Amino acid sequence: MKRKTYKKQKDNVEFPILTDGSGLMQNPVPPDDQTPSWSERKSRSTGLAQLTYEYFERARLEDQDIRSRADYLEREVLGFPMWPHEVVRGFAITSFFIGIILLLSAVAPPHIAAPANPSQTPAVILPDWYLYWSFGLLKLEPLNPALSILGGDKIMLDRTFGVLANLVVVGFLAALPFVNKGKARRPVEEPFWAAFGVAGVVFAFTVSVLSVKNLVPLNSHLLFDLTFILPVLFGIVFYSLLKTMREGYMYELNRRYYRLRPPKPYRPPKPPK
Amino acid sequence: MTPDLKEHYDYSKWLSEKELTPLEKTYLTILIWADQRLRIVDYLESMENLYYKINMQMPRSHTEQYNLDNKFWYWYPLFALGTFSVIAYIVAAISGALLGFYYSPATAGDPSVAYNQITYIMTDLNFGFMLRSIHRWSAQVMVAAVFLHMLRVYFVGAYKEPRELNWIIGIILISLTLMFGYTGYLLPWDQLSFWAGQIGVEMALSIPILGEWVAQLMFGGFSLGQATLQRMYILHVFVLPFAVTTVIAIHIGIVWMQGIAEPH
Structure with a gap:
């Protein structure tokens, strides 16, 4: 899809940036005269509505300020054409995915167990595989602290502890963007958080194995310890690996960094008095 | 007061004067008929306005800034996982609707009606075995894709x-997906379903303060029975589909507005 090019503005005197959402004066599509601008709306309204319009006006100004200063918007093509590029790729991928589902369902169809019988508990009770981690978190009773203040009683029921463990895991995931802030995106840029993620994935696996511990030919105490040791171990290994990789990437990262902000000319440090 | 119709433009005359193919003529006739009643042109205009006026993109694009276009392709499979889960969801919805024609959530009888219906689907119904297989596998694939999607989002x-x-909405979505899986797991009412339900009731009861209330609401009591199966069924085929579809729409809408976070 070709559109008119944006030309970068050296100064905004001749073509002032409008803050009503219509953008630069030489926008491909001129604004509709009938639509009131944010400034007009602002001047007509009072109270909260006026504040809202004032904010919109400001937010638009910021957007357009960025656009007018950025040089990467100067280009002929705004995106790949929908047809045929995206449509063909989408169709191919969709067919492929549906094909996988059909193949799986043909190769391994599900079967049905004996009918429900409340009077007979089966030897193995399991949810579907994707709930193993949650099921495993219900079996953390050795971690439930027994406090001497309470006369050696546990702080809460074991099953309450397990349910709370689930809530803690999900709650921590939800809080993640507020815990780990910043602009870094690559795992090498933040070795700790990448290693933390790896440890989390490994813990999801080990705790899943813990949930089926009566099927695992291992001492249950050993299994319980491994559940917590293995994730930490993997975390440490990945942390050091990423740290090492980062040294190798340093050259490239620095180059990119200085491309954004050219280094200041070197000034010799002042001698101490 | 009835408006004088003679003031209106004579569209039939206009149509007959023009040289049109039958297809064009039919199209214009329908369009004029509908537009005179519904004023479609207004909506088209406002859509066009939207198209040009609302720039549904973040102002900065990383691919542009760092010229990563040529490196994006090998990440593509990981970035298709969200699409994959939506496709699996659609396949599950279609096969599930077809299964719903033959299933009934009743625990009466021995084995129960629900169990008998599943047996019927798997043995007697034409294509029933395949249908159930597709439904189950698309559900499994959806859950797997959603998990991997979350990992991808974390690691980039x-x-x-x-x-x-959108991350928090994603956490809500993955929880709803797991609930979808759980409620569906209980529907065949076989041994696994029953005892998974038993664990569910116990988990609900272990929630501090709210436990009994939650167990009543979700499972219809403290022991499993008709009420449980009925509730799981309604959650699975009525409540969750609406909720999940809505939340998916919001999730994708936000992705549309914010753009994809590109790897770099």
């Missing part, structure tokens, strides 16, 4: 600054 740091809200 896509949950960060402008996208916190």
Whole structure:
């Protein structure tokens, strides 16, 4: 899809940036005269509505300020054409995915167990595989602290502890963007958080194995310890690996960094008095 | 007061004067007929306005800034996982609707009606075995794709600054997906379903303060029975589909507005 090019503005005197959402004066599509601008709306309204319009006006100004200063918007093509590029790729991928589902369902169809019988508990009770981690978190009773203040009683029921463990895991995931802030995106840029993620994935696996511990030919105490040791171990290994990789990437990262902000000319440090 | 119709433009005359193919003529006739009643042109205009006026993109694009276009392709499979889960969801919805024609959530009888219906679907119904297999596998694939999608988002740091809200919506979605799986797991009412339900009731009861209330609401009591199966069925085929579809729409809408967080 070709559109008119944006030309970068050296100064905004001749073509002032409008803050009503219509953008630069030489926008491909001129604004509709009938639509009131944010400034007009602002001047007509009072109270909260006026504040809202004032904010919109400001937010638009910021957007357009960025656009007018950025040089990467100067280009002929705004995106790949929908047809045929995206449509063909989408169709191919969709067919492929549906094909996988059909193949799986043909190769391994599900079967049905004996009918429900409340009077007979089966030897193995399991949810579907994707709930193993949650099921495993219900079996953390050795971690439930027994406090001497309470006369050696546990702080809460074991099953309450397990349910709370689930809530803690999900709650921590939800809080993640507020815990780990910043602009870094690559795992090498933040070795700790990448290693933390790896440890989390490994813990999801080990705790899943813990949930089926009566099927695992291992001492249950050993299994319980491994559940917590293995994730930490993997975390440490990945942390050091990423740290090492980062040294190798340093050259490239620095180059990119200085491309954004050219280094200041070197000034010799002042001698101490 | 009835408006004088003679003032209106004579569209039939206009149509007959023009040289049109039958297809064009039919199209214009329908369009004029509908537009005179519904004023479609207004909506088209406003859509066009939207198209040109609302720039549904974040102002900065990383691919542009760092010229990463040529490196994006090998990440593509990981970035298709969200699409994959939507496709699996659609396949599950279609096969599930077809299964719903033959299933009935009743625990009466021995074995129960629900169990008998599943047996019927798997043995007597034409294509029933395949249908159930497709439904189950698309559900499994959806859950797997959603998990991997979450891992991808974590490891490329896509949950960060402008996208916190969508990350939280994603956590809600993955929980709803797991609930979808759980409620569906209980529907055949076989041994596994029953005892998985038993664990569910116990988990609900272990929630501090709210436990009994939650167990009543979700499972219809403290022991499993007709009420449980009925509730799981309604959750699975009525409540969750509406909820999940809505939340998916919001989730994808936000991705549309914010753009994809590109790898770099």
